[in-house]
Amino acid sequence: MGEFVRLEVDSGIGTIRLERPPVNAINAQVTAELAEAAKEASERSDVRAVILYGGEKTFCGGADVKEMASRSYVEMRRFGTGLQTTMAEVAAIPKPTVAAITGYALGGGLELALTADRRVAGDNVKVGQPEILLGIIPGAGGTQRLARLIGPAKAKDLIYTGRFADAREALSLGLVDEVVGADDVYAAALAWASKFAEGPAVALAHAKAAIDGGLDIDLAGGLKLETHLFTALWATEDQKNGMRSFVENGPGKATFEGK
Template sequence: MGEFVRLEVDGGIGTIRLERPPVNAINGQLQAELGEVAREASDRADVRVVILYGGEKTFCGGADVKEMADRSYVEARAFGTALQNTVSTVAVIPKPVIAAITGYALGGGLELAMAADRRIAGDNVKVGQPEILLGIIPGAGGTQRLARLVGPAKAKDLVFTGRFVKADEALSLGIVDELVAPDEVYNAALKYAQQFANGPAVALANAKAAIDGGLDGDLASGLKLETHLFTALWATEDQTTGMRSFVENGPGKATFEGK
């Protein structure tokens, strides 16, 4: 485990914890550790679902501006590329990923949250892409994932102004998917994650790949991808177990031990 990022595994649920007080600002070391932990979570068979969590006070305040300020063009490009790659590594974890958001998710912190498949937030959170106020733009996927979540016009408003968005607006825009009391954020994420801890792991991975891959191309390409991933499941224990259980016990009775 790294100094700033660690993976805790319990009952099929892997929690990726950011631990760089006070706001989990992303410096070069945290970025590198996060990439390593995300790859570990992807590879471990005992991790069936992932929670991203920054602790009770804040999710992630974004990139470490003090570290960034004096970087040269070459250094900034290297860090930006590495951070974007790390966030993308989180996004392609072949398992459901839930962001448990407390406090603030700003800049790179919001970009990390948007790499998750579902975002559960405290009803006092503030999110945003304030990079424009620093004379830069989002560089870890913010211009792309935000536009896909809320549409280009709303994404431009948020990126152009750099304003902070409160919880209720974040919910209405679709930036977050669920609001709970601030002290219930992790428990709510855990409750949501538990339904996947013994679920059909390969089918879930294929479902995620089909949806995410389809968004990258046209409808025809997406349909071909869906057909490929759909039929591939006939070579897995997920399909055998699920359909046999359905036939024998009826819907809602399947127990999965697929690989």
């Protein structure tokens, strides 16, 4: 368990919780601890879905600007590379992930939320990539994941202006998938994570790998990847349990019972 980031596991759900008051700013230690939590969540068999959470007040206000301002080019190059690597490790967790966004998700905070498979936001949240106002650009995946999620034109609007979007706009942009009351964010994320955790773990991991991997290659390559991952499931209990339930119960009534 880290000083600022910890993994809490309960009933198959792993919650990666940031706790560095007042806004969970990301520094070198947070980056390292986040990578450790992502690795642990990936490897633990009792974790079947993951929630990214910054607490009731705020998700993550971004990178620690005071710390960054004093860094040299060489130091920042090292930190930036490490932060990119950490975000990639969170994105690559081979289990469904849900970001529970409260308060602010800005800069690196929004980039962390973008690594999740689904994003649930409170109705009072503010999200954005304000790096341009500091004379820099997003450096932890914002220029890439944001453009892939909402399209280049909308991503350029947010990145070029550095403005904040409220919950309603974030939903309309497709930046978040659901907006709930400010006090209900974690519960809503938990509901989704619990639903995912009840499903076939290996099949879900393959689905995630096919979708995410396919986005980085052309259609022909993506279809080959899909075929490989699709047929590989015939060597798993997920496939046997799922199809047995379909045969026994019929379409629309099959339930997955394997774990």
